[in-house]
Amino acid sequence: MNHTVPPVRLEPDPALCGEPDLRRVGAHPDHWYPLAWSRELKKGGTLACAFAGEPIVLVRPKDGPVFALEDRCAHRQVPLSKGKVDGCAVRCAYHGWAYSQTGACVDVPYLGKDRMPNGVRSYPVREMNGLVLVFPGDPALAEETPLPGLGSVADPAYKTRRFGREVGCHYSFMHENLMDMNHQFMHSKQMGQMKPRVLGQSRGEDWCEVRYSFKRTGGSQPLGEAVIFGERRSGIKNELERDVMTVRTEYPYQTLRIQTEGQPPVMDLWIVYVPLDKEQKRNRVFGLLSIRKPKVPFILDAAWPLLVLFTERIFREDRDIVELEQAAHDAQGEDWNQEVFPVIRTLRGLLAERGVHGSAEPA
Amino acid sequence: MNHTVPPVRLEPDPALCGEPDLRRVGAHPDHWYPLAWSRELKKGGTLACAFAGEPIVLVRPKDGPVFALEDRCAHRQVPLSKGKVDGCAVRCAYHGWAYSQTGACVDVPYLGKDRMPNGVRSYPVREMNGLVLVFPGDPALAEETPLPGLGSVADPAYKTRRFGREVGCHYSFMHENLMDMNHQFMHSKQMGQMKPRVLGQSRGEDWCEVRYSFKRTGGSQPLGEAVIFGERRSGIKNELERDVMTVRTEYPYQTLRIQTEGQPPVMDLWIVYVPLDKEQKRNRVFGLLSIRKPKVPFILDAAWPLLVLFTERIFREDRDIVELEQAAHDAQGEDWNQEVFPVIRTLRGLLAERGVHGSAEPA
């Protein structure tokens, strides 16, 4: 009989899980978050978005910049995104109430202009590099809050893949997934066996980062990876080890760069996870994956479909596992995380410090 | 920067929303409600219905009138509607317990007749003009409570379209939708641009009504509308303005009539919204749309499919928007309605006064 060993019952370790439950800490709204890709919002059109359960409509007038309002008509709270763009205003589909870019109600077709009812909330907006960025928090802080760097997307030496989709988990699982490169184990089918080594970690007030090198311990370099590293690698064994991967959370964004010392990154990823629902159990990923163009740029273009396929597979594996983490948290009702990797403990501390406690909703 | 205007945060206005939340006021059960169309209930058959979460089975014996019972066997609460009609009784599918029209348990196949267990609740029933009407409230009040008028369905001068389907919202959104003709804005694709003008409103103890005239401000008369008005309209501009539309809530029913003064209505709609679930967030519509036959009745018959199509489209637009209203209420957890139209304020007062407070369930 091999069951005489008394069963070990795993209990959450307060020293490791900490208080409060990180999965109930809200993403802080006093930052610029992308709510849509520019191409999703047509001229003269509207787009229904959300930040942490707050419905937000993006409006692109035929002339003039994009604006963002609470996506609820002041009258009966139906989504303004179902309405029509009318000049520089958006008009509710139901009874035709119209709102300007400030959220003021500027027309009710059956009321005098002197009796306009309350309007709706408006949000600061910026559009850059194909992203529509919104400031869901205190609008008085928008002006002074820096816009995100967006990696190398604006650098012509790079070619960028825009990607992202909805993932059914708390954004913190996403940060932890990317920063803990020990999860290469999960991708061994796609990437071969790679042993990560931590070169060092550091932490500042609103950021933390870790540097890794990798050693291939089994399998051969996948084609998708070869695309990223370009022709540089051909025929050179263990070249990989000279590269450093830096993963950084600069709240609320995350970056991953691969580079050889003293040279520009061969790969530069900028990514953010925008909470969609009030409980922040779903997020929308916006990722900009920039690859440095080789001397013969044509090679990168030709290999691009391969890179897309490769990154999609990796992304799908990551998405499946973080959604299982969320499902486990839902079933348990609390965080039982037993973290042994100091890098992730640091990250968890940062996310808990910078997030919103008590309520997962924007202020 | 165009966001220096401080954002207007819409808060529910107690003076407008009132207490209690109208969307939590139950439809009063002490009225006759249609639970089914007669044609849905075959001879020797049963039909599962509901009123505000109370499951009700309609039974039509091969000989004898329809009866209505609680749709739960007294034994194990499985639906009697899954059972069989046996003479003048309905027999549960599971262990064969039988119930008469009074709800008394009249047979348990494996028990003596002297030991019959408790039965189930029965409900007063009337069948008229193709509707099975049930009185879900205090049965002592059924006899004295008037049956609904059903518009012009019984008048041979009219042809009637029976329509209806389930809509995912509180019945109060339906009343408000029909009575506020400013929502013509939403139907402008189907109906052209029509400007409603309020001629007057009135209110009694258990009713309120509003009278409108309309002026076409854009587009041409749709064919479906022409069917309703018949050949009378051909070639006469602004004839429409001589018509008066009267929308009336006579609790719990609603009617909409279009007529020229001193003449019988050209259109006479009777409609009711029967709550299905306990929370009354779903209702089933029963509508009787009666159109006055023209001198050459054949024209109306020929154009009937057009009218069906036209009204279906209108109805679909209405259904979509009221379901969005319910979804907004669900997300907010309370009513944020900011009503500026006095007619609808009156209606809201009436619905709140006549409904059931505290619990949305029948007494």
Place this chain on the structure above:
Amino acid sequence: MNHTVPPVRLEPDPALCGEPDLRRVGAHPDHWYPLAWSRELKKGGTLACAFAGEPIVLVRPKDGPVFALEDRCAHRQVPLSKGKVDGCAVRCAYHGWAYSQTGACVDVPYLGKDRMPNGVRSYPVREMNGLVLVFPGDPALAEETPLPGLGSVADPAYKTRRFGREVGCHYSFMHENLMDMNHQFMHSKQMGQMKPRVLGQSRGEDWCEVRYSFKRTGGSQPLGEAVIFGERRSGIKNELERDVMTVRTEYPYQTLRIQTEGQPPVMDLWIVYVPLDKEQKRNRVFGLLSIRKPKVPFILDAAWPLLVLFTERIFREDRDIVELEQAAHDAQGEDWNQEVFPVIRTLRGLLAERGVHGSAEPA
């Protein structure tokens, strides 16, 4: 007017329903429960199972016996069943943590062996007659707790059909369904009209049973039933009445045997209902239906598909009705059962006594 009879309002009868609500009593975990068929668990594979909301992974190493662990990695609680069998251990898919059959964490690829974190719970396991049995309760009691008898599955004089599927109801509805043969009424389409007669009932500390005989009152013997009774029956009327059916709940299992006095059973059913979710509103059925082989065994083999079809139809009718019972309980929020059959009152008492109160979760 036929509604002057005041309606009878069925209220739950405390004397009949008793306290506590039987549908909230958990199946006692201190028994051996099948969690899977042996054939479902391949060599070198894992299988995700559950008992009352507790996720359990079964692991079959390439060499060595099946073992069972909590299906949650100690690190991030993702299911170990998504991982890989690695020798005699199972390795989590995410970061590669490995667990032995005792649940001890035996490897974290990026940690020293002297710093192993907490492991996970393990469960006693037995495999017999094509079933993987797990002891979800206090492991100290596993050794002394008898394994179930499994009817005649091991007797070469019988041919056994293994069947089962998930059913959306509390396990107690299943026990009551099988033991109350008055529900033959429901199967009259499949089985003809059969009148059960109770010959007697008895009750012990952890069991109760009832003996029935049957009289055919209408219809003819179905082919599926003839398969069970074999050629013995051909041409003999009312032979059926000499047979005795014994239905027994021997907590937590149930059996149904049909035999003529002094002879071995012609049919011997062993069955159990394993709760899946925490609220125990779903169960997985594991049934072993053993039919005594006739003198010419070939006949039974030839007729087997007929028996499968017959039993599937019966089972489907049963499943539909018990799921309706659960739905009624969900809607009511409590048990309104009004039991008049003493056999079922005894059974309900037994199930309430032997189950787990307060919490439906395993200890």
